[in-house]
Amino acid sequence: MxxxxxxxxxxxxxxxxxxxxxxxxxxxxxxxxxxxxxxxxxxxxxxxxxxxxxxxxxxxxxxxxxxxxxxxxxxxxxxxxxxLLKLDEDISGLIRIDSATPFILHVLVPLMHEFMRKYPNIEIELNNHDQVIDLLEHQTDVAIRFGELNDSTLHAKLLCRSRLYIVASPEYLAQRGVLQHPQDLLAHDLIGFSQTQHLNTWPIQVQGKAFGARPKIKASNGETVRQLALEGAGIACLSRFLVQGDIKAGRLTALFEDQIELHYQKIHAVYYLQEHLPKRVWLFIEFLAEKLREYL
Missing domain, CATH: 1.10.10.10 (Winged helix-like DNA-binding domain superfamily/Winged helix DNA-binding domain)
Known part of the structure; x- marks a missing residue:
């Protein structure tokens, strides 16, 4: 040769x-x-x-x-x-992972210790971009993306579907009053997204159509929106993986649970189109899919 x-x-x-x-x-x-x-x-x-x-x-x-x-x-x-690697534990190498900041903080970070204990020879690099990036340009092995996928050059594995909640802090509701009907949202302070406009369409009907929020305050990522809601700045619509702990602990209250149209945000692991995916990357994707089954 x-x-x-x-x-x-x-x-x-x-x-x-x-x-x-x-x-x-x-x-x-x-x-x-x-x-x-x-x-x-x-x-x-x-x-x-x-x-x-x-x-x-x-x-x-x-x-x-x-x-x-x-x-x-x-x-x-x-x-x-x-x-030739008879045991998964023997697999080594670096995995570069990209995702939005909230998913890294609320999902990936809590799982990293368990993954690295299971595969001690694998190295992890977490990079956060709140906008879609080019995987090759950023030398990324796997990215976590939300919603529908349009890039045909990528392989994708559906990890979970995370439902949306409309939430507010108990302090905000005590000050501004409990909402009785969806149209009450029109008279309240709303928190939304500045760059991902479709996230400002909430899963509830107001005056016969899907509610398009007009936020009084906007932020570029979900973690900032969450923090604003926790501080009582207004009402927000966020994915389950972001707020389930807050709802359970009483830091946020889920609104309109009897009227909301259940909407699930798809979360995919995507990677560049290639015939052979490195086993370390495949192991990470499968690990993540198993851990996120609770969101399905």
Missing amino acids: KSTIEELQAFVSIVDCGSIVMAAERLRQTASGVSRALQRLEAKLNITLLERTTRKLKLTQEGQLFLGKARRILNDLAEAEDS
């Missing part, structure tokens, strides 16, 4: 990352080393795999054909290596 695994990894990573510099970061190598690996591969094959300009890289027709075969070789090798 003319090509080496290192050269194939360099080529595939450059394509996936879109640049030699980002591929070098992903492979934890120098940019010059990755560039030389690509040059060696092209010299051995006597073809140009990637056309280089000062602004971008573009696959040649030969490069497109070779890319699929190179991916299969690397995936088969990774699968063969995983098959």
Whole structure:
């Protein structure tokens, strides 16, 4: 075989990352080393795999054909290596996980100790973005996303469906009065989202249609909305994973439970489309799905 695994990894990573510099970061190598690996591969094959300009890289027709075969070789090798690990506890490596801040704080953080005790050789990196990110650009193994998915380049596993609650603090209700009918919301202070507008549509009918909240105060993520509700700033609509502990402890009161239209927010684990998912990532996704069954 003319090509080496290192050269194939360099080529595939450059394509996936879109640049030699980002591929070098992903492979934890120098940019010059990755560039030389690509040059060696092209010299051995006597073809140009990637056309280089000062602004971008573009696959040649030969490069497109070779890319699929190179991916299969690397995936088969990774699968063969995983098959040699007889115990899940022996699996090692880094998992980069991305999610919105509230999900990290209320769901992932409480589960991390148990996961790492179960798989002591796996390393975890938690990154929080409250907006959808490009997994390749941010070198992310798995991301947690909410609602319907539109990106066809990603694989997804449904982890749970978390219902929505309309909540307020007992202090706010004592000061402003208990709400009797959904239309009473029109006369109250509401807390909502500044960047994710569809979250300002609440699962209750007001004047014959779904209630579109007009928040007096807005925030960019659910944890801030939750904290505002706890402080008595107004009424909010939040997912179960955020407020179930507060409702149980009496810090927040669930409103209109006999009138609310049960709406469940889908929560998925998504990862980049590839034939072979690293076993450490698969183990994390399965662990999370098992733990979140209570939300279904």
